[in-house]
Amino acid sequence: MPQKQAKKPHLTKEEHPKVFVSKPPFTERLFKSKKEKEEEKEEKEILETLRKVEVNIPLLNAIKQIPRYARFLKELCTNRSKLKCIRHSQRKLPPKCKDLCMFSIPCKIRKIGIEKSMCDLGASINVMPRTICESLNTGPLKEMDVMIQFVDCFVVYPEGVLEDVLVQVHELIFSIDFYVLDMTEDNSPNFASILLGRPFLKIFKTKLDVDAGIFSMEFDNEVMSFSICGAMQNSNDMHYVFLMDFINPLV
Secondary structure, eight states, X not given: OOOOOOOOOOOOTXXXXXXXXXOOSOGGGGSOOHHHHHHHHHHHHHHHHHHTOOOSSOHXXXXXXXXXXXXXHHHHHHHHHHXXXXXXXXXXXXXXXXXXXXXXXXXEETTEEEEEEEEOTTBSSOEEEHHHHHHHTOOSOXXXXXXXXXXXXXXXXXXXXXXXXXXXXXXXXXXXXXXXEOOOOOOSTTOOSEEEOHHHHHHTXXXXXXXXXXXXXXXXXXXXXXXXXXXXXXXXXXXXXXXXEEEOOOO
């Protein structure tokens, strides 16, 4: 005897369970951006303009000539690219120069003549060895809690600061400060006794024209020029890398 199946309860629309439907990710990609809308509008305007163009030759002849026009334009653009590449490849490279070594000038501090004083834009201070400082008999140095860092990240502490040193370059005399370091002197021909950094070059309005080979300085409306080529004649094949900066410690 067949059994009767229980009837499922009828649910109203309000009682029907809601089914969660996840939205696809990045729905904003389904809509056109402002730039795409502008491009589409521009394409429509171009197409509308082309529709108004009238050609005074038979349509069949125009269709036959289209491949020739396309090939001609393609060859024209290709030839232009080739000519541009050839023009760039035919440019001459600048001549390679030798190492000019360091830029140095002669100067005088009191009665001590210094044949080579190196001028270096990479140094933020002026440096003097302790041997020259002791020969000047200037008395005690001003103490400063600073560290001097070299190009190889080696750090040294200066002996002190020698202030208001009168340095004479030919007929010009000016006052600068020197940081005194305890260093060993080198007997090589390229050894510079003192280092003149950016403070000195700023006071002296130094201008360096490497192409013309002129090293000019100006002070009190007086201009002096040094020949770089002449200064390099006595240099040897030894090479140096110079850089110096000082650091104020926080503690």
